[in-house]
Each structure stands twice: as C-alpha cells, then as structure tokens.
Amino acid sequence: MLTIKLLREDKERVIQKLKIKNFDAETIINKIIEIDEAKRTVQNKLEQSLSELNNISKQVGILFKDGKVEEANKAKEKTVELKNETKDLNSELNKLDSDLNNLIVQLPNLPNELVPIGKGAEDNEIIKTGGKIPELLESNSLPHWDLAKKYDIIDFELGNKITGAGFPVYKGKGAKLQRALISYFLDRAIENGYDEVMPPLLVNEASGFGTGQLPDKEGQMYHAGIDNFYLIPTAEVPVTNIFRDEIVQAEDFPIKKTAYTPCFRREAGSYGKDVRGLNRLHQFDKVEIVHISHPEVSYKALDEMVNHVENLVKELELPYRILRLCGGDMSFTSALTYDFEVFSAAQKKWLEVSSVSNFEEFQANRLKLRFKEKGDKKTKLAHTLNGSALALPRIVAALLENNQTPDGIKIPKILVPYTGFEYIN
C-alpha cells in the first residue's frame, strides 16, 4: 500500500499517476486526508491524556511509598475522569484508524514513468523479440494437447477424475520433463546468486495481506477453511513473507531468493477462453525469483531479472518477446512489469510464461519490511521485486508444439543432461 506520508505530501501527483492505471483516486484520497487529519488530532489528545495519567500514577506510587496515604487517595480521584476520556479517545482513534486503512488499501501502486498509457493487453509495448518461429510441416503441426495424448505424457482426463479440470497428471517422460525443467531453472537461478528456499505451500492471512493477495483477490486463492490457510498462487507469497516485519541491514542487499513450488489458482471468471490443454491450469509448477533491494538500485535489479529470464527462454531455443505492460494491464501492486511470452507454433499463439515486476515499496509497506543504513537511526522501506523464472506449463506447451518432428519431440540441448533423453517418442 501507499504510505500515508506520500498522500499527505504529494496528493496531486498521486492522483495524476493513478490515472495511468485507469484509477480515479481523487475522492478516496480526499477522504483519506480528511480522516488522517482527524486521526492525528485525536491521537494528540489521547497521548496528552495518557501522559498525564502516567504522571499521576507515578506520583501515587511515590506518595504511597512515603506513607502519605491521604494525598495518594486524593490523587487517585483525579484519574477517574482522565481514564474515561482516554477510553473514549481510544475507541475514536481505533475507528478512524480502521477507516483510514480500509481506504488506503484500495489504492493501487503508482506506475513507473516508463509505463505506457493503455486500457488492456492490446496496449502493451513490445520492447524486444527474439528467437525464431519454427515453420511446422503440415503433418507435424499438432497442438500440444494432441501431442500429450499421442505420446501419453500428460493425461488431462485422469486429472479430471482425481480432482477436476485443470489438474493434469504428468506421466513417464512428461513427468521427467517437469522435473528436468524445475532442476534446470533452479540451477540457473543459483548460478546467478539466488539462494534456494523451499517454503510452505499454505500461508496464513497475514502473509496473504503482505504481498497484496488479500483482501482483494481472495476469490483467486484456494482456501483451507478450517485452519484459515490459503494455498499459494505463487511462491512470491511465502518467499517475500520471509521478510515480513524484518529490519535488514543495507549491506545485506541485494537479497535474492529462488523457490520452486506448485502454484494453485482458482482462476474464477476466466473459463471458456484459452483454457485448453496446458494454457490455463489450477495447479502448475513454477520457479520464482525474488529480490529484496535497496530503493536506489531496484530498477537495476529489475533489469537483471529480465536478463535472467531472457537467458532461459533463449537457452530453451524458444521464440519469445518481452512486453512492457501498460497501465491498464498491470497488477494492482506493481510499479513496472515486464511480461515474457513464447510463441507456441501449432496454436499460433503467444503464451505468457513470465511476469517480472518491481513493486517498489508498495509490498514492503504492507510487510513492514525495512532496512537500516549503517550509522542511520531511522529505518526505510525496502523495495521488493519478483519474477517467474519460469512457469512450466506454457513452456512445455511451446516445447512440445515447436519441436515436434517425425521422430518425436526433440528436447532442447540445454535440457538433455536433465532429462536423460533427447526425444519424446
């Protein structure tokens, strides 16, 4: 969430910036400022009363100690009124505080100045295209769901039986390919300085709030009701929350973590479109990279992450393009996002396989993730970033479709040491 300080000091700029995200913030912000002022007045009064009360209590203590019982009892009487006053002020403060919070969490993050204006996916800016789109022979242009069946490597019907739509069963070389991709992605991340972690796949409410999934996107996560846990939609949630309520030292930057996890998404409201095969699943595997960065260099970190992801798609020999998301297509929490898409040759479609974002201090403010500069007394909010490196299903879709040959599906060179086979046939 945005800091109240920013809203106090730079309200007009915030309103202008949020227009790029197609968000009209004026009414909310005016209301916020109004409540904030009221809150500070009440807080002031409350603290004065508390101060007085603390003083009297101290006096009473001393008087009793000196045996001046009568004076002590007299002093006690004075507290009755004050106590009532603090009680009222306190409940007033709590009310204002929660009103303020409810409003401020509704404001999305400010977009970076590079973010193009636009309404939706069609307005995203293609900033780079790479790789070569393969020309498929007519006899070899099956979509991946047919290939999956032909080679018996992914069984969608079986997943239907066990769980439901969107929970495929990977079999034989299909399963091995998953494992190979996960190992390859993790190894590359570790080579680039990321520490591997294996976090819980269920998180509590506070974690969901910290990274911005709650309260808004509640319906997108699976919920284990009895214990009030949420199944993670991405490793971003547990990994970033490692640092919730932490104060790190500036010299510890950059903090880089990577994690493989399954991801669970309800995908409510997205039925019917682009959901065939591996294109959209309820459970999928992903390797995530997370950066906790000094604010001054967070955009350098973002570039570094984009490079890292680009390397992966290059090594996998997939045709790809990099998009800079426009204001209308960006997530609530992001300040700048690059999406990676690979071309899946039989479907003749670009598929999103990675999203790399800088959240600046938006998540950090929710997480209370701060850092301290050497010699400084005050703490500042860190910047958080994350990106998929990479999400598996659509990579697999493109690999299957693009690499189909009369001899079977050719595994890219980089993966062969991991799969132990060169062809799926």
Place this chain on the structure above:
RNA sequence: GGAGAAAUGGCAGAGUGGUCGAAUGCGGCGGUCUUGAAAACCGUUAGGUGUAACAGCCUCGGGGGUUCGAAUCCCUCUUUCUCCGCCA
C-alpha cells in the same frame, strides 16, 4: 489428540504490582594501550511513532481485562519444550 511447563533486547538470562523500556553476561560499535592484532580497560548499544531537535506516546509472543499503576495478577489465542497416544 491428552497431561504438564514455558515465551523478556542480536543471543543467553534476571526481574512476580510502583521512577522498569528492563540487571548482568556474551556479541556489536567507538576509544585507550599496541608497529599491527589479541588480551585488558573505559564508553556505548532494542524497535516503532513523533519532533527542526527535544519532549511525549506505544511495545517484555498476540489480543482483551483487573488496578491510580502490569514484564509481573486474570481471561483468551498462538508458538515452543517435556511426557503419553497416533503416524510418513
């Protein structure tokens, strides 16, 4: 799942109603000494909020309560440990 014990600063560990946001030790930082280092000695060292800077306020696992006053008493939740049961 049952029974019991516990949760205090970076760590260890005192504190069971009154100038306690908290002894002491270790660690950290600064200094004296030293060619340098170690040792020794001296000083300093929780977080948040707030302020121009002070002050003030909040925080002893979380929340609530009793009291003029709570780290200390009561309720509740969470977590950890020990024993029993079950179990990959």
